[in-house]
Amino acid sequence: MLTPDQVTAQAIPPLESVDILVVGGGTAGAVAGIAAGRTGYRSLVIEQLGFLGGTQTGALVTPMMPNQVEGRPLNGGIDWEINQRLNRAMESGVWKDGNRGWFNPEMLKVTLEQMVIESGGHLLYYTLVEDVVVEGGAIQGIVIANKAGRSWIRAQRVIDCTGDGDVAARAGVPFASGDPETGINQPFSVRFHLGNVDLDRLAAYLQSLGRCDVMPTAEGSAVPLIHTAMVWGRGWTLEPLFRQAVAEGVLQESDGEYFQVFTMAGRPGELAFNCPRISEQVDGTNPWHLTQAQVRGRQIIQRYVAFCRRYLPGCEGAYLVLSAPLVGVRESRRIQGEYVLTAEDVLGARKFPDGIACNNYPIDIHRPTQDQRPGLTHLPPGTYHEIPYRCLVPLGVEHLLVAGRCLSASFEAQGSVRVQSNCRAMGEAAAVACGLSLDLGISPRQVNGMTLRQTLIDRGARLTPVSQPEPVV
Template sequence: MLTLRSIEPQSIPKISEVDLLVIGGGTAGAIAGIAGGREGLNTLVVEQLGFLGGTQTGALVTPMMPNQIDREPLNGGIDMEINRRLNAIHESGVWKDGNQGWFNPETLKHTLEQMVLESGAKLLYYTMFEDAVIEDGAVAGAVVLNKAGRGFISAKRTIDASGDGDVASRAGVMVERGDPETGRNQPFSVRFHLGNVDLKRFAEYLRSLGKHDVMDTAEGSDVMLIHTAMVWGKGWTLEPVFRKAVSDGVLQEHDGDYFQVFTMAGRPGELAFNCPRIRENVDGTNPDHLTLAQIRGREIIQRYVAFCRRYLPGCEQAYLVMSAPMVGVRESRRIQGEYYLTTDEVLGGAKFTDAILRNCYPLDVHRDPQDKRNGVIKLPPGEYHEVPYRCLVPVGVEGLLVAGRCFSASFEAQSSVRIQSNCRAMGEAAAVASAMSLRSGISLRRVDGVELRAELKRRGARL
């Protein structure tokens, strides 16, 4: 029997019938689309915005954090293919220690789109997932909403790459959210870009202060590398400048809680800001919170722009290129999966026979200033842990996998694994697992994780 969890099915026209439906064309979902298409599956990626990349391109999170040991990346496969493709056209830079993922978000949008289309997968933009369609205990597709109204997409397999576990949650999968000790989510950020910056003068100024990463060119490319930050009380040499700006009334005290700036490949004269940070009302599944974040974020950005122009040499003529169309959400729902990755397993370097990715990025919780627990905890030098396939398989429902930051893990384990290369790896693994389950006529739960691992390895994963 066909049932919708909350909508009368009769009135909804079937608009598409696919093997693989990917909800969300973000960091994980775009890669799931590429991998699904390459597997020969009739694949459709549904995305609420008009472009791919999600947090990477929409929330302007342009630096990919390194996941590597002795300069050797732990991720391979499509993640590495994309980085190489962008490196080859100088649209991503090789940063410190060989990290390849510092990209121009506009070029990434285009590259992902081309790769999805080249794979044979299809795209449906400006379309929002609304509800899961359940048939005999399995997700059999989704109801979506767009300008044409509601439509039903029937799918043999569905990947929830919404970042927020929207499909899993509507399908009745149990979810967790936030820090179990405080009940709070990690903060949001509303990022922005500043243009018409004289990067050379800015770099000279920062060098004269000390304690900043400034190099004339990033490794193997012509990108000027600048990274600086300011957090009250952490010894950043920009602190006296911030103090002066607060006393002049240009900034407010909390504007100095977290300020971080990078350059990007392919965008000379621009700076990308990993701020402002929003700490209150930070449930990424609450539309009121998201709305408030954009409003407040834009207010603070106006102050930062004024600050940069007045106090930072090289930024006198700078202008606001854009504020991020998407709020940067670090974590929201985490599904209950067949395996729950714990904090101890991350720090202890746990290994699994059904591993789909390897990670050595530290625990990285952006704690409130009053929370004195350590936010960043590294794995032992040279150590990595693995994430098993079972973390993508939701408990209690068939036909569905998740990929991306909403996978099954503790709050702190998620803070480590959520980086972009790992989300991409989850997207690829979920699509390959979907193809294996369809080829063998078995459920996603029954896909042999050891075989999946071998398949991923054949496709270039470093496992």
């Protein structure tokens, strides 16, 4: 952490001065960038990769999990706008039970980028946070590193959307990471795509086995919807094939710990895999762990590709399209904010006056091995809870907010609210809160949560006005 005087003493050149700086252009950050641009204040998104979308596009995490009650989505606002744009372009479709978050990650990159530019916001890719500049308990900007060397960006407000809370941690905000009992983080996944697959033949084969999701034509897409999985001992119909493949040396026993496959809207002939899973050395803030995950992941992917070609009808001529350039990190730092969301809040369907997003996705914690996995813990049917604004307001540092999976939540609660539509909603709320705080000349901590909630409602969020005692969807 540096003071402005230290920045001067170290001759770190200034690069930019902005009103709202979004750090990390991922699931939450891209939406924060769009919302920040729409405030009319000068805004900038910096991102270590050369595109937006983060885990959605770089870690190839498709589709968006459902966050809806009786088929009605709980998230609106920019999340809804993005999905509508993709739907119109046939680059997204309806996943199970009316969930519209079944998308083509490549088209999501383009859509997010266009929306940031249209909003009047600015982008700087290939740029990593190196340090933070803090004075008098308030963040003043960040030091960045990129091909041009070191420089710093002065900012009136900073939103940490790095997924790992990199900015907040460097600014001294307390945080937790991993399961409080073991300290272990949820497993990583290194996802991949397979091309040249005859999806109709594969779908017919999987249907003949039973227990899989196959819809010949998913609404809004020309691609058949296929979803299946295999986990040892869980009754999946692919288990005998996996047993045979292990016996014949094509797969290893550990490859059957978690195997899952989907099709993607807008990508005929392709499959997206939610595996391999990496369960050891899974600290998402440790570059050695991330490197090891990529290396091991690519080795395991070779086995999965061989398995598909040899045993799955329709995959005989398949080839590896790509392995994810970004390791899929489910959970790392969870910053400590003004409020820590708990499992009781989630499962008790708790509402908050400063609620900025609604969620009913279950608590979904992946464990190193499947026999340790409790499965999904659902909210009572037909209910949802809210995420309060205070979960985005870190302790101890002014003019800084966080959004995304690194929000202030317990390990269990994070295992529920980390899904993509919530991360988007948090990104939008954080940027709108920054806009309000600049309008009023106050710190984001002082922004009235109920005013923020109403402002989000005015912008299309599916929240109910606080005056209603019993919010309805």
